[in-house]
Amino acid sequence: MKLEKITKRPRGACKDSSARRYDDACGAAHALDLIGERWALLVMRELMFGPKRFSDLRADLPGISANVLTQRLERLEEIGALTRRKLPPPAASHVYELTPWGYEIEPVLSVLGRWAARSPLHDPTLPLSAASLMLSFKTMFDASRAKGLNARIGFRIGDETFLVRIHGGKCDAARQALEGAEVVFAGTARAIAAAVYGGAPLAALEAEKALAIKGDRALAERFTRLFPLPQKA
Amino acid sequence: MKLEKITKRPRGACKDSSARRYDDACGAAHALDLIGERWALLVMRELMFGPKRFSDLRADLPGISANVLTQRLERLEEIGALTRRKLPPPAASHVYELTPWGYEIEPVLSVLGRWAARSPLHDPTLPLSAASLMLSFKTMFDASRAKGLNARIGFRIGDETFLVRIHGGKCDAARQALEGAEVVFAGTARAIAAAVYGGAPLAALEAEKALAIKGDRALAERFTRLFPLPQKA
DNA sequence: CGGCATCCGGGAAGATACTG
DNA sequence: CAGTATCTTCCCGGATGCCG
Numbered sequence: 001m002k003l004e005k006i007t008k009r010p011r012g013a014c015k016d017s018s019a020r021r022y023d024d025a026c027g028a029a030h031a032l033d034l035i036g037e038r039w040a041l042l043v044m045r046e047l048m049f050g051p052k053r054f055s056d057l058r059a060d061l062p063g064i065s066a067n068v069l070t071q072r073l074e075r076l077e078e079i080g081a082l083t084r085r086k087l088p089p090p091a092a093s094h095v096y097e098l099t100p101w102g103y104e105i106e107p108v109l110s111v112l113g114r115w116a117a118r119s120p121l122h123d124p125t126l127p128l129s130a131a132s133l134m135l136s137f138k139t140m141f142d143a144s145r146a147k148g149l150n151a152r153i154g155f156r157i158g159d160e161t162f163l164v165r166i167h168g169g170k171c172d173a174a175r176q177a178l179e180g181a182e183v184v185f186a187g188t189a190r191a192i193a194a195a196v197y198g199g200a201p202l203a204a205l206e207a208e209k210a211l212a213i214k215g216d217r218a219l220a221e222r223f224t225r226l227f228p229l230p231q232k233a
Numbered sequence: 234m235k236l237e238k239i240t241k242r243p244r245g246a247c248k249d250s251s252a253r254r255y256d257d258a259c260g261a262a263h264a265l266d267l268i269g270e271r272w273a274l275l276v277m278r279e280l281m282f283g284p285k286r287f288s289d290l291r292a293d294l295p296g297i298s299a300n301v302l303t304q305r306l307e308r309l310e311e312i313g314a315l316t317r318r319k320l321p322p323p324a325a326s327h328v329y330e331l332t333p334w335g336y337e338i339e340p341v342l343s344v345l346g347r348w349a350a351r352s353p354l355h356d357p358t359l360p361l362s363a364a365s366l367m368l369s370f371k372t373m374f375d376a377s378r379a380k381g382l383n384a385r386i387g388f389r390i391g392d393e394t395f396l397v398r399i400h401g402g403k404c405d406a407a408r409q410a411l412e413g414a415e416v417v418f419a420g421t422a423r424a425i426a427a428a429v430y431g432g433a434p435l436a437a438l439e440a441e442k443a444l445a446i447k448g449d450r451a452l453a454e455r456f457t458r459l460f461p462l463p464q465k466a
Numbered sequence: 467c468g469g470c471a472t473c474c475g476g477g478a479a480g481a482t483a484c485t486g
Numbered sequence: 487c488a489g490t491a492t493c494t495t496c497c498c499g500g501a502t503g504c505c506g
Contacts, residue, residue, distance in 0.1 A: 020271075024362075027350050027372070031348055038478080054487075063480090068478090108345055114260065118337070119334075123263075126256050126257055126258040127256070233313060270497085297499090298500060304497095
């Protein structure tokens with residue numbers, strides 16, 4: 001039982017120190033060297049609306065383990081995509097924030113999202129984070145359906161608030177106070193997604209207490225129809 | 234010797250069949266479930282200019298192993314991003330070709346490439362495939378530098394030929410015969426990249442026999458300046 | 467030759483427990 | 487709360503062998 005442990009090593013080579021990189025000048029390949037590891041891009045996604053703490057990231061990325069999150073944050077800092085800051089005295093905690101170049105990852109998230117939305121295997125009923133939902137609005141917004149619309153729609157998801165502005169055929173979203181919102185959705189990101197992408201009637205979601213709407217109801221209804229999903233491939 | 238094969242499985246759980254997926258409705262997360270595994274996106278990149286055989290892919294993706302390539306091709310076929318066809322009788326071989334939806338991955342490659350080009354760690358002198366080079370032209374083309382230019386530039390790389398058309402402020406590339414090319418570059422993709430992105434003088438590359446240019450030399454010179462790299466982050 | 471099956475070694479990912 | 491330490495499982499990469 002205590003036999004051949006080390007003896008033979010002629011097979012199963014191990015290209016020494018060359019790590020696991022694509023040695024490829026192609027930009028896409030280099031991007032994968034930088035952020036192609038598991039969870040890396042989703043960590044950046046969660047930071048797209050501003051800094052967060054370690055535990056916020058853990059909570060918003062269900063399934064990631066603490067050690068993997070630590071490794072990804074270290075790597076993202078190493079490549080210059082995020083910075084780690086110490087909060088002022090009251091809180092002895094750290095926050096992680098994307099650098100300007102880090103924020104430029106947004107088009108990658110958009111384009112990947114649009115591509116995957118055409119996948120027959122895509123299941124829009126799975127849970128999602130608040131950041132994912134806000135990004136999906138920016139990604140899936142259909143300007144032609146928002147002709148002449150100028151609105152501020154608020155969202156209260158957990159203890160965060162977001163303001164989505166629709167103005168001049170553009171759709172922008174930010175994590176900020178709800179001042180000036182003509183209507184406010186309060187609920188889980190999943191419930192809001194059910195209304196916008198799943199076609200669930202607002203009244204039904206409210207009846208289930210999954211969603212609460214305050215303000216201009218007609219605007220809320222119209223809002224849910226501004227984000228058509230593409231045809232499946 | 235035929236004992237405990239399954240017996241103990243108390244720790245290091247294995248969430249049964251849930252595999253290693255992000256259970257996340259976010260489009261980007263789903264995209265990573267589909268093509269986030271190592272090499273998957275680069276396999277698609279190599280197919281962007283038309284079908285290839287297994288051995289072509291292996292040759293153009295230095296470092297991939299046969300079993301991994303097999304797995305990736307199976308997965309890409311499973312999700313509907315590519316198809317596997319049998320060639321007509323003379324050749325008993327197979328070719329792999331992207332589906333229309335698979336071809337739509339191009340913006341992902343572009344956007345990733347543009348983002349990574351700003352990375353301080355990006356090394357444009359590494360080797361690259363012909364497909365990568367042609368994609369980089371489409372990605373990095375600067376219309377403002379090509380004002381009034383209308384040209385067909387040919388490339389002979391290994392035993393493949395590509396035609397790049399610059400016309401009306403657009404830049405397109407295809408794997409096809411070189412008919413109508415006003416100038417033809419022949420050499421490795423790396424040598425051509427050295428001229429376009431590394432600023433290497435054409436004369437020097439020709440002197441080293443790394444590159445051969447036939448046709449309109451002035452056009453060749455101008456072509457090399459149409460693809461500026463972005464500022465580093 | 468083309469493509470796949472299989473085995474092996476190493477390392478990354480994941481779960482849990484633990485520390486400041 | 488914010489991570490670190492450790493252990494297990496699984497993926498990746500290389501080599502070899504089979505089969506048409």
